[in-house]
């Protein structure tokens with residue numbers, strides 16, 4: 302659905318992006334991660350046919366950005382990181398205005414506008430002025446706007462930036478819904494954890510270069526080669542720690558607040574024998590689970606020595 306080859310954009314001597322290569326299939330959700338100024342917006346604007354590259358190729362659904370920009374615009378929905386809303390316009394009027402720009406007419410226009418409002422959960426704000434919306438609501442309205450013509454490909458530039466945690470979760474939920482609808486999505490962020498659970502592919506861009514471009518599982522594997530467990534017992538924590546440490550499956554263990562964190566030996570895949578040993582030892586085991594991967598650490602590990 303998206304193919305990028307050797308894409309490069311220079312501003313004078315500065316490489317805004319340099320030799321980017323990327324292939325995405327239909328239904329892929331690509332998390333495009335990088336700090337400010339890394340080149341995310343530049344890449345998206347080129348794909349949206351709003352900016353010409355200095356050299357390189359890019360195709361959306363087989364259409365070249367050079368020769369078929371109109372066809373591309375019909376099948377993409379591009380949500381920039383900042384977009385203006387018109388004063389004195391109600392939410393529904395705003396959507397109808399853009400639907401008209403897409404030449405959607407009459408009863409169909411009304412039906413589509415109501416449909417996207419419903420999808421982004423803003424039906425209750427249909428008569429509100431767009432300027433009265435919170436940032437989170439404005440972002441959802443922006444998403445509604447890019448969905449009006451039912452695009453197959455979505456280019457979303459930092460849709461969750463500047464939002465509070467609640468609103469971020471709302472946006473994530475919405476992205477999951479769009480993913481389930483089979484859309485191909487490129488979504489950028491400067492934070493990896495924000496995207497990891499909605500994307501199947503991850504790209505990390507730094508100073509214009511795509512330094513990591515892989516699927517989410519590989520990201521996780523690269524970061525976590527050993528199983529780490531969180532274990533909690535109702536009493537005798539110190540004693541339990543010793544039992545855990547002496548188990549053949551365990552490489553190291555330590556007390557971490559209320560829990561014991563145990564790193565298993567690299568070949569260990571199944572911790573059930575450790576659980577059985579603890580129970581047989583008379584400990585009341587209240588928790589034993591795989592430790593969640595700290596994605597901030599993942600990001601640092603993946604980009605070690607490359608990012609500044």
Ligand SMILES: Nc1ncnc2c1ncn2[C@@H]1O[C@H](COP(=O)(O)OP(=O)(O)OP(=O)(O)O)[C@@H](O)[C@H]1O
Pocket residue numbers: 312315316317318335336337338339340341342343344382491
């Ligand atoms: N019109 C321009 N003229 C000169 N330099 C530019 C221009 N647009 C972007 N750049 C530079 O290109 C680089 C990449 O910018 P870009 O906006 O693509 O980054 P980004 O990853 O989207 O960052 P942000 O998260 O801040 O939006 C930056 O160094 C930026 O200063």
